[in-house]
Amino acid sequence: MKDKESKWQVELVEVTKIYKDTIAVNNCNIKIKAGEFFSLLGPSGCGKTTTLRIIAGLEEPDEGKVFLEGGDVTNVPAHRRNVNTVFQDYAIFPHMSVYDNVYFPLKMRKISKKEADPRIKKVLKLVNLEGFEKRYSSQVSGGQRQRVASARALVNEPRVLLLDEPLGALDFKLRVSMQKVLKDIQRNLNITFIYVTHDQTEAITMSDRIAVMSQGLIHQIGTPDEIYNNPATAFVASFIGEMNFLEGLVASIPSSDTVEVSVSNKNILCKNNDQKISLNDGVLVSIRPEKVHVNPLQSLKNVIEAEISRIVFKGNNFEVTAKFDKCEVRSLVDYKVWDKSQKVGNRVKIGWNPEDVQVFPISMKKDMIQYE
């Protein structure tokens, strides 16, 4: 069954999973390389956990196939797949000590306690849990529980480790330090990580590649850079990072890689990332706040007169909201650059480069994340 030549370690082919009347996973195709840190990112209920459970074998797809190292495992039950999972709430066996929890997967492989002992000690050392062997899950902290779950999933030395929001229950500082721990483990052991998260910062900082999901659909698969700077859909643009959206009509298409969009009678030159757009189409124009300059010193192709409507101090920078007609554009200005004498109501010029602006068909507006 094994096809040694396959260069993909994990492959999902046209996988669909339907629960009653909702499509949890809709025709997903994912290919993951060995040793890759791959994230499934999306809001809650987008199907990322279901996708992970399908890879683990805990859920059977209604359609499509799952391949592990080239072999079709679609019908192989979970306990016979060489993948292990770190569950969202850790799922540590409450009636077993930390040591016995980590021993469990080895016990299932009929490895004696004597033989398993050095492996258990090694993995507990790896996650910095030495001295906790005899504790029960109710006797350790949240962060330690997370590490017990990781140790238990790693002791079998799986080729692929699946992590379902492993840091979701931890507070911010602990989460950041655990991100580092997990990333180090992944690099040192050279294991493929498939990481489910709704935290875009986590996905962007840790991953080699990210699949962005919404309502069971994969919107984009790419490196963090591609996802951030070249979002494929308005949903990705709205979900990842901060984004300004303006609505307008295509006024002209001056060249194959630029479009001119009319927003409130002002023409904005944009990068033509969607080649299917034609004249007079309704579009969404998106610009990252950090790409918007207030009173720019350099000459920019898009410059608009606007009025400051809000200034928010954010520590290392200011978020300045400027209004023209009915449109609002937020801009992030570095603390050192910002002219502190500026006040709400002042008239300023705002500008940006066409390369930093994407356009999406207006039909994508309904998929966007709306934070009220």
Added chain:
Amino acid sequence: MKSMKELPNNKRGKKRGVFDKPRSYIMGIPIIFWLLIIIITPVILMLIMSFRQKVGYDISNILTLSNYLEILKKPSYVKILLRSFRIALIASTLAIFASYPLAYYISRKIRKGRHLLFMLIIAPLWISYLVRIIAWRAILGNKGLINSTLMALGLIKEPLSFLLYNQFAVAITLTYISIPFVFIPLYTALEKIPVNLIDAARDLGANEFHTFINVILPLCIPGLLTGFMLAFIISLGDYIIPMQLGGTGGMMLGNIIWSQFGFAFNWPLGAALGFILFSIAAVILAITQKFGSREGMLYE
């Protein structure tokens, strides 16, 4: 991390109970008073009664140990006590074996109609105790369901007489009576086991059998013990079933106590026997409480 390691667990964020604040004691007084009236006083009265003695048709006020000594001296009492113990043990064990698969399948395997099945198993509790016992007489009797079926099939010519009026009939009926009481705590314990733990076991390489042995079974031990304890105590003290179905050979301790308070008119002896039964039940409760404390691990 080092400093965390040294902290003993009980020192970290010690929980304050309701009774930690002095004022909370006042809140407890009505409950203690209530317990005193309805539970503790009757037991003490019974204990005192067990030390008094029957003199003719009167009960003397002098406290002696004679009732207890009489029980120990008479082999028939000890024999019936041991028999009651044995029958109760058999009935509660059988009830566990009968309830476990039911509870397991209803709580973990069936998705639709779970509540209906649960109610069906509990339903006998709504029917009169006596009616259910008489029903068993109709099943086990000479012209009962089993005998008439076997005779109609031509498997036997004479009705089987060993079905009724003996210890077998008592044990079977006690098992039947105990099943709902075992089922409820078992079902609750099984249902409370998080699905995630079972997923984790499967994910870590355990097949269904190993998941059951290593995860499900240990986690429902508290429910198992509670069910066993309930069945055992119900069976140990019962006197209606042995009276109706036990015949002479199926008599249990409850019957003797009943007769001491009735025909024999020897209340002190009956009280002494009753107190022995009470003590056995109390010891069993204490033991199950000790093992049942493992519960704390799952529902911290």
